[in-house]
Amino acid sequence: MVRCEHSDILVPAHAEIVLECEIKPGLTEIEGPFAEFHNYYASEPGPKPRLDLKAISIRKDAIYRHLKCNAVY
Numbered sequence: 001m002v003r004c005e006h007s008d009i010l011v012p013a014h015a016e017i018v019l020e021c022e023i024k025p026g027l028t029e030i031e032g033p034f035a036e037f038h039n040y041y042a043s044e045p046g047p048k049p050r051l052d053l054k055a056i057s058i059r060k061d062a063i064y065r066h067l068k069c070n071a072v073y
Contacts, residue, residue, distance in 0.1 A: 006054040016062040021051040 001010040006020050028047035035041055 004055070005057065014059060015057075016059060017064065018055075018057040019053065020055040020057075021053050023049050023051055 002013045003009070004011060004018065004020050009020075011018050027050045029050045030045055031048040032043050032045040033041040034043065
């Protein structure tokens with residue numbers, strides 16, 4: 001375990017990616033809608049808690065899994 005750069009929180013030393021964010025109570029932003037990979041919208045726009053990104057830590061050769069859609073419409 002290692003300490004984060006901007007807080008005393010401990011995270012696994014071999015974590016692929018660590019995002020350090022601050023969430024302030026009551027502070028929101030309108031977010032959405034977001035399209036899902038199979039061509040529908042998951043939610044209506046609405047107020048969601050705002051995250052202020054403080055740091056991104058990435059280990060060497062980190063694995064980042066993502067979806068890629070090759071659908072033909």
